[in-house]
Amino acid sequence: MASDVAIETHELLKHFGEVKALDGVDLSVPQGTILGLLGPNGAGKTTAVRILTTLLAPDSGSARVAGLDVVKQAAELRAQIGLAGQYAAVDENLTGFENLEMVGRLYHLGKAPSRKRSSELLERFDLADAGGRLVRTYSGGMRRRLDLAAALVARPPIVFLDEPTTGLDPRSRIGLWETIEERVAQGPTVLLTTQYLDEADRLADSIAVIDHGKVIAEGTSDELKDRIGGERLEVRLEDGTQIETARDALRELSAEQPWSEDGVVKLSLLEDRGAIAEAVRKLDAVAVGVDDIAVRRPTLDDVFLQLTGRPVEEAEAEDAGGEEAAREGQA
Amino acid sequence: MSQLGNSVSDTLVLAKRNLQRIPRQPDLLTGYTIQPVMFTLLFVYVFGGAIATPGYDDYVDFLIPGIVVQTIAFGGFTTALGLSDDLRKGLIDRFRSLPMSRGAVLAGRTFSDVFLNSISLVIMFGVGLLVGFSFLSSPGEVALGLFLMLLFGYAFSWVFALVGLNSSSPETANALGFIAIFPLTFASSIFVPTATMPSWLEAFANVNPFSTVSDAARALFVGAPHGDDVWGAFAWAIGITIVFAFLSISRYRRAVSN
Structure with missing residues (x-):
């Protein structure tokens, strides 16, 4: 294994009864980068994180984190990682400070260094004032910040964030993105799982799309968007008979000929920057009136539709049975 | 630090965590102490007059050692509730991803139960003395009896650790504990002499460890002629601890939240 690869998996396989949670996953995350593992519920994201953090053993295949085998060197590996997100948690009946101190002690940092590090992290995650309060009085966003802080207590070189913003309202989600960008991702290698393309887009250096336990696409956010045609402009015209004129006028904004659906030119x-103004100018020049105009960003649905030929909701419905079975398998 | 040093330190850190939580969840502690006190009053004043206990001057001398055994066995119930809650909230995942001892979460739980059980012994014997109970044996025997109670309570903490790890929520843990284990305490000599039971139940009650430990407690606290049961009671306490600690720790190694 190359020394600059922080996380590497080879043909990782995990069944829960009949369900293949992971069906031969190969990942490689260079040191100091952020990989976004993107997929719908039940795609195998959490199973992958659990194997990489030594919570579950794979049926076959191998995985190395920080150069250590997840099965044979699990004990040493745990000193090199931090875990936060949907499933990692904090104790509601302790204060923020007590939570971090406890985690520091369990990483064997020693009493005084644990306390010092806890105060430092509370400060860094804007929790200094709330540090002496019981966590059960915290908001959802504050809990997630404390959870992230807990993952960083021992300054681990590798951090796993399992759906760090799932369940948060949009405002808290954006706040948490900033926190992750500025205070978590500076230094360590990060593996982040998410159901949201915009989250992976914003935070990850590269993205692996996972479905039915398989990686079905990999690349940077731009590369993936290119595969599905990037950002989309949609124009509804005042006069439906001018569609041809509008398509010709807008040709320059796209690499391919614009098309139309239900009277909407697409x-x-x-280049998405300034696209709306540019399009309005061009249509105005040929005297085409605009009723409505919008830039639609590709969503996970679009990526999914493109890669699998079916929308996410269908994939989730298909997997619902699998998720249940997966839980049974773990119980 | 050595491996053993780490294990001890991890256990103490987690035991501290459990004890810090107690005053912050007062409902837990009151539920845990009020119910046995109610039972004591119920049995002493309502049922006691109708229960014959040959060989004892008063029913209260028979009852108190028994009801202390029941209370102490259920002292470990906080472990079941706590572990199922940790499992549901994802704390077990966090602990299992940390470079800490594999047994520390459970050992921390069961150790903090010993502290709670000590408080509970003080309350139960305090109430007992108020309703007419008195120690009729030597101080040495009483001390040995208290030690046996804590040891038996510790054994049941491990039983409840397994219950907690197999429950997806505190509600399930509650149901498992009260449906599977609570009735066993009644099919024993805790509240009444087994001789008055139908023969099939009497046969069961006589081999029930709750009977052995209750009779041993009577021997040690009020000098009842059950000396042989003392050995049996220690054997049960140690045996249950070993078997359930093994089962619980191997379950913990595979436990994940869902």
Whole structure:
């Protein structure tokens, strides 16, 4: 294994009864980068994180984290990682400070260093004032910040964030993104799982799309968006008979010929910045009136539709049975 | 630090965590002490007059050692509730991802129960003395009896650790504990002499460890002629601890939240 690879898996396989949670996953995360593992519920994201954090053993295949085998060197590996997110948690009946101190002691940092590090992290995650309060009085966003802080107590070189913003309202989600960018991702290698393309887009250096336990696409956010045609401009015209004129006028904004659906002209944008103003100017020049105009960003649905030929909701419905079975298998 | 040093330190850190939580969840502690006190009053004043206990001057001398055994066995119930809650909230995942001892979460739980059980012994014997109970044996025997109670309570903490790890919520843990284990305490000599039971139940009650330990407690606290049961009671306490500690720790190694 190359020394600059922080996380590497080879043909990782995990069954829960009949359900293949992971069906031969190969991942490689260079040191100091952020990989976004993107997929719908039940795709195998959490199973992958659990194997990489030594919570579950794979049926076959191998995985190394920080150069250590997840099965044979599990004990040493645990000193190199931090885990936070949907499933990692904090104790509601302790204060924020007590939670971090406890985690520091369990990483064997020693009493005084644990206390010092806890105060430092509370400060860094904007929890200094709340540090002496019981966590059960915290908001959802504050809990997640404390959870992230707990993952960083021992300054681990590798951090796993399992759906760090799932269940948060949109405002808290954006706040947490900033926290992750500024205070978590500076230094360690990060593996982040998410159901949201915009989250992976914003936080990850590269993205692996996972479905039915398989990685079905990999690349940077731009590369993936290119595969599905990037950002899309949609224009509804005042006069439906001018569609041809509008398509010709907007041709320059796209790498391919604009098309129309239900009286709406659609095109994949080369450059999304200033696209709306540019399009309005061009349509105005040929005297085409605009009723409504919008840039639609590709969503996980679009990526999914493109890669699997079916929308996410269908994938989730298909997997619902699998998720249940997976739980049974773990119980 | 050595491996053993780490294990001890991890256990103490987690025991501290459990004890810190107690005053912050007062409902837990009151539920845990009020119910046995109610039972004591119920049996002493309501049922006691109708229960014959040959060989004892008063029913209260028979009852108190028995009801202390029941109370102490259920002292470990906080372990079941706590572990199922940790499992549901994802704390077990966090602990299992840390470079800490594999047995520390459970050992921390069961150790903090010993502290709670000590408080509970003080309350139960305090109430007992108020309703007419008195120690009729030597101080040495009383001390040995208290030690046996704590040891038996510790054994049941491990039983409840297994219950907690197999429950997806505190509600399930509650149901498992009260449906599976609570009735066993009644099919024993805790509240009444087994001789008055139908023969099939009497046969069961006589081999029930709750009977052995209750009779041993009577021997040690009020000098009842059950000396042989003392050995049996220690054997049960140690045996249950070993078997359930093994089962619980191997279950913990595979436990994940869902």
